[in-house]
Amino acid sequence: MEKIVNDFVINVATANGTGSQSSNLIILHSMFEMGIPVSGKNLFPSNISGLPTWFIIRVSDKGYQAPGDVTNIQVLMNKDTWLKDLEGLEPGTIVIYNQDVKLPVEREDCVLLGMPMTKMARKINPKLGRLIANMYYVGAIAHLLGIDDGAIEKAVQDQFKGKEKAVELNMQAISEGISFARENWEFESHFCVESREKNPDSFLIEGNEAVALGAIYGGISMLSWYPITPSSSLAESVIEWVPELRSDGSGGSTCAVIQAEDELAAAGMVLGAGWAGGRGMTCTSGPGISLMSEFIGLFYFSEVPGVIWDVNRVGPSTGLPTRTQQGDLSMLYEASHGDTQHIVLIPGTVDECFEFGWRAFDYAERFQTMVFGFNDLDLGMNRWTTNGFQYPDGPMDRGKVIRSQEEMGAIANYGRYRDVDGDGIPFRTLPGSGLDPILYRGTGHDEDGIYSEDPQVYHDTMERLKRKIDGSRTNLPEPVIREEEDKELGVIFYGSMENTIVEIDDMLGEAGVSTSTCRVRALPMHPEVENFVRRHDRTIVLEINRDGQLFGIIRKEFPTELIPKIHSVAYSDGMPPRARVYSDMILEVLNEVS
Amino acid sequence: MVRLNVIELEKSEYTGGKSSLCPGCGHDQISNNIIQAAWENGIQPEKIAKMSGIGCSSKTPAYFLGKSHGFNTVHGRMPSVTTGANMVNKDLSFLAVSGDGDTASIGIGQFIHVIRRNLDMVYIVENNGVYGLTKGQYSATVEKGSKKKKGVPNQQAPIDLCAMAINLGCSFVARSFSGSKKQLTALIRAAMSHRGMAFIDVISPCVTFANNDESYKSYNYVKANDEVLHILDYIPHFSPIEEVEVPEGEFREVNLFDGSTLRLETVAADHDYTDAVSALSAIHKSEKAERHVTGLLYYNENVPTATDALGLSETPLVELSEDLLRPSEDSLERVNAGFRS
Numbered sequence: 062m063e064k065i066v067n068d069f070v071i072n073v074a075t076a077n078g079t080g081s082q083s084s085n086l087i088i089l090h091s092m093f094e095m096g097i098p099v100s101g102k103n104l105f106p107s108n109i110s111g112l113p114t115w116f117i118i119r120v121s122d123k124g125y126q127a128p129g130d131v132t133n134i135q136v137l138m139n140k141d142t143w144l145k146d147l148e149g150l151e152p153g154t155i156v157i158y159n160q161d162v163k164l165p166v167e168r169e170d171c172v173l174l175g176m177p178m179t180k181m182a183r184k185i186n187p188k189l190g191r192l193i194a195n196m197y198y199v200g201a202i203a204h205l206l207g208i209d210d211g212a213i214e215k216a217v218q219d220q221f222k223g224k225e226k227a228v229e230l231n232m233q234a235i236s237e238g239i240s241f242a243r244e245n246w247e248f249e250s251h252f253c254v255e256s257r258e259k260n261p262d263s264f265l266i267e268g269n270e271a272v273a274l275g276a277i278y279g280g281i282s283m284l285s286w287y288p289i290t291p292s293s294s295l296a297e298s299v300i301e302w303v304p305e306l307r308s309d310g311s312g313g314s315t316c317a318v319i320q321a322e323d324e325l326a327a328a329g330m331v332l333g334a335g336w337a338g339g340r341g342m343t344c345t346s347g348p349g350i351s352l353m354s355e356f357i358g359l360f361y362f363s364e365v366p367g368v369i370w371d372v373n374r375v376g377p378s379t380g381l382p383t384r385t386q387q388g389d390l391s392m393l394y395e396a397s398h399g400d401t402q403h404i405v406l407i408p409g410t411v412d413e414c415f416e417f418g419w420r421a422f423d424y425a426e427r428f429q430t431m432v433f434g435f436n437d438l439d440l441g442m443n444r445w446t447t448n449g450f451q452y453p454d455g456p457m458d459r460g461k462v463i464r465s466q467e468e469m470g471a472i473a474n475y476g477r478y479r480d481v482d483g484d485g486i487p488f489r490t491l492p493g494s495g496l497d498p499i500l501y502r503g504t505g506h507d508e509d510g511i512y513s514e515d516p517q518v519y520h521d522t523m524e525r526l527k528r529k530i531d532g533s534r535t536n537l538p539e540p541v542i543r544e545e546e547d548k549e550l551g552v553i554f555y556g557s558m559e560n561t562i563v564e565i566d567d568m569l570g571e572a573g574v575s576t577s578t579c580r581v582r583a584l585p586m587h588p589e590v591e592n593f594v595r596r597h598d599r600t601i602v603l604e605i606n607r608d609g610q611l612f613g614i615i616r617k618e619f620p621t622e623l624i625p626k627i628h629s630v631a632y633s634d635g636m637p638p639r640a641r642v643y644s645d646m647i648l649e650v651l652n653e654v655s
Numbered sequence: 656m657v658r659l660n661v662i663e664l665e666k667s668e669y670t671g672g673k674s675s676l677c678p679g680c681g682h683d684q685i686s687n688n689i690i691q692a693a694w695e696n697g698i699q700p701e702k703i704a705k706m707s708g709i710g711c712s713s714k715t716p717a718y719f720l721g722k723s724h725g726f727n728t729v730h731g732r733m734p735s736v737t738t739g740a741n742m743v744n745k746d747l748s749f750l751a752v753s754g755d756g757d758t759a760s761i762g763i764g765q766f767i768h769v770i771r772r773n774l775d776m777v778y779i780v781e782n783n784g785v786y787g788l789t790k791g792q793y794s795a796t797v798e799k800g801s802k803k804k805k806g807v808p809n810q811q812a813p814i815d816l817c818a819m820a821i822n823l824g825c826s827f828v829a830r831s832f833s834g835s836k837k838q839l840t841a842l843i844r845a846a847m848s849h850r851g852m853a854f855i856d857v858i859s860p861c862v863t864f865a866n867n868d869e870s871y872k873s874y875n876y877v878k879a880n881d882e883v884l885h886i887l888d889y890i891p892h893f894s895p896i897e898e899v900e901v902p903e904g905e906f907r908e909v910n911l912f913d914g915s916t917l918r919l920e921t922v923a924a925d926h927d928y929t930d931a932v933s934a935l936s937a938i939h940k941s942e943k944a945e946r947h948v949t950g951l952l953y954y955n956e957n958v959p960t961a962t963d964a965l966g967l968s969e970t971p972l973v974e975l976s977e978d979l980l981r982p983s984e985d986s987l988e989r990v991n992a993g994f995r996s
Contacts, residue, residue, distance in 0.1 A: 261995070264991075277982065278981055278987065279981070280977065282742075282973070282980065283743055285739065306982040306986060306990075309969075310979075311968075313966060313968030313969055314967050314968060315972060315979050317962070317967055319738065319961075319965075322765065322767075323764065325765075326738075326765055326768065328735075329732045329734075329735025329736045330738050330742070331739060332735075333726075333738060333743075334739035334740065334743045335739075336739075336740055337704075337739070338743065338973040339739075339742070339743025339744070341743070355729055355732070363726075449994075450987060450991060453981070457977055457980070457981065490724075491973065492704045493704070493746065493747050493973075495700070495701025498701065498722060498724040499724065499725075500705065500716055500724075500725040500727055501725065501726040501727065502727040503729055504727070512717070
């Protein structure tokens with residue numbers, strides 16, 4: 062059989078809480094170490110121990126990162142999903158299974174490779190047998206694919222940093238796995254890996270940690286948070302990095318971190334910090350946003366800066382807590398009762414997670430409003446490649462804050478909510494300054510901040526707020542556009558779909574459709590998105606949800622004459638987007654409309 | 656001659672806008688006491704931050720301390736907003752006003768947790784047992800058997816906010832009455848001198864919906880059933896001898912954080928404000944007797960504040976320069992290098 066180099070999918074089926082995450086990351090990192098383009102998706106349950114979990118590793122010289130259409134190598138460790146995992150495989154799949162799970166492996170059309178992993182593990186260490194058993198499939202895969210010993214060893218070292226005993230124990234298990242496979246399996250895999258030139262600058266990191274670091278470099282002065290999957294690791298990363306990066310030199314911390322009693326309080330603390338002149342932030346997921354909505358309206362109406370990161374999981378309600386979706390977008394854009402509109406930053410890569418992590422504060426203070434960072438579980442909790450984060454390209458933008466009597470004197474007719482220079486953004490003063498103090502309120506107020514129910518005053522305030530947020534369109538991150546010459550089809554997408562779009566594009570190309578792409582990186586949308594639609598015969602808005610939420614926003618905001626040529630392709634099942642699903646749906650829509 | 660306080664400001668520097676509450680409302684008396692206390696203590700008005708939630712009481716920050724910034728937040732959520740502001744500017748003096756609906760019902764969770772954190776603030780509940788702004792529904796602090804002007808007597812057990820605060824380890828817990836000017840002013844002044852959470856539950860009759868004699872929080876009822884623990888004198892650190900006469904009988908002195916003193920002339924001899932059990936006992940006994948115990952119920956100066964516990968920079972975070980808020984470019988290179996190795 063012809064060798065297939067660096068182009069295959071491994072699926073590892075294990076039970077949660079058995080330490081399999083370490084094994085999976087060692088496979089991932091060892092290939093990454095060899096310079097092979099690789100990505101990993103952890104499909105885990107809402108559970109600490111016992112429920113099934115899968116890890117999908119995609120190896121692709123083309124740089125594809127989505128889960129592939131088929132599994133080429135299946136690892137079976139979990140008896141609960143054993144039969145179903147086996148049943149779904151294509152003929153010819155390589156199946157590596159733990160022989161000590163006493164279940165039948167009745168797939169004669171597949172390559173069946175058994176190993177007594179539990180028994181071997183118990184021999185090394187009877188107590189930790191269950192955990193170490195997972196290292197044997199690492200050895201099995203290393204043998205089949207030809208992963209370098211050195212790369213494996215480095216990955217193990219990194220995984221168990223500083224724990225010499227653990228390194229030794231796990232290396233022994235992997236070596237035994239390799240030896241067993243070599244001695245007992247007569248099969249030679251047609252899938253194999255070949256080293257590529259590794260960019261020495263590159264490393265893998267989760268989106269959540271990238272946002273956390275971005276926030277730290279953005280001068281975050283208070284993080285309030287309430288634990289919720291999949292955003293907790295964002296807060297925990299801030300906590301981890303603050304001591305090293307945010308000490309004042311005399312042992313004091315320059316960033317307060319508070320675990321709040323609930324999401325309402327977390328949002329309230331961000332509001333208080335922003336009002337007092339600090340850079341407050343919280344992170345949560347959809348259920349938290351629902352709870353924070355009351356405060357989000359207060360941010361908007363009282364014009365206080367703050368940052369909220371939503372790491373989207375599957376809704377509605379508690380939904381699928383450990384699965385991914387872009388289901389919160391329309392909620393974020395208009396969160397809270399009454400007419401509101403919020404700035405939403407939408408990173409599509411870990412580099413952008415870092416960048417928007419710090420920029421969010423600048424936008425919040427510039428526009429004196431609450432700014433959302435919109436991420437999802439896929440980008441937030443899986444590991445993606447970066448070549449290193451870029452330092453902010455300029456000083457912090459602290460916005461229109463009057464800090465002295467002199468500055469106050471320079472403004473004729475100051476009022477907290479008076480637009481003195483036409484951009485819809487008023488000046489503000491801070492508590493403690495004694496400069497023109499007001500009682501901030503969520504009730505109707507006039508340009509001086511005084512309570513008012515006057516119809517004209519209310520109307521004018523709301524129009525100014527609209528003008529203010531509209532004014533951000535050209536300041537926010539512009540869309541990333543890649544355009545074909547013939548302008549046949551334009552695909553608008555956003556966020557973590559970035560990791561699947563190249564493959565979708567190639568599939569459409571194979572079907573004879575030339576596709577331009579436009580990745581939206583912020584709401585409200587930059588005018589270039591509309592221009593992109595104008596230039597193309599047809600536009601499809603591609604998203605990971607049921608209803609086509611960005612499509613809904615586009616339909617509401619774009620000129621009526623453009624709407625007939627814009628179509629929605631939206632699909633969500635909780636899984637990271639698979640290219641085939643979306644490319645098929647796009648082709649279907651194109652068929653229908655032509 | 657115009658009287659000036661220790662920082663040479665007239666009292667008018669501490670007043671606010673005209674009240675829009677019902678004439679005779681207990682809350683307006685509390686506002687006057689707040690003005691008096693802040694003025695007498697010689698606090699710079701701009702260093703005070705006025706905080707409130709939603710309700711009649713929460714409207715009052717518009718009626719005092721017009722030179723201070725303030726935030727009339729959302730219903731029951733004042734503590735969290737105060738917490739965020741305190742984290743970034745711990746040098747502000749936070750003076751919060753809430754109501755029994757705002758604190759004991761919708762805001763009970765935030766009340767509990769802000770006490771647990773021992774946030775450095777003065778937290779006054781203007782407690783009248785009814786929701787005034789929505790026209791007189793019972794709140795969760797109304798006593799069993801108490802009856803408002805319209806409707807049937809309340810049947811549910813009340814939440815005693817002082818008892819709750821003591822159980823949660825609050826460092827300063829007091830109860831007073833809007834009509835007890837001397838006691839209330841002394842308690843607010845002492846609360847302002849305290850570092851940490853100072854909670855004062857002030858019974859403040861609602862003249863419109865619950866000032867009938869069958870209401871346990873009416874003027875007549877409270878006057879007749881006020882169980883005063885001690886006579887209070889506040890002695891400011893800046894003029895320790897001028898203001899009060901030394902009492903003839905037994906007294907104790909509470910030494911406050913800023914060097915001021917609260918002198919307690921004993922009335923109820925068995926009450927020990929340093930003992931939570933004694934304080935809780937006083938509350939429960941008076942509740943059983945359908946009376947209101949007032950005075951300094953509990954005090955503990957040895958509780959670290961929220962900012963102490965976090966080990967924050969000595970300088971309030973809002974005053975830090977950009978080079979302290981944003982780590983250096985070199986440090987980012989080190990972070991990147993750490994991930995690469």
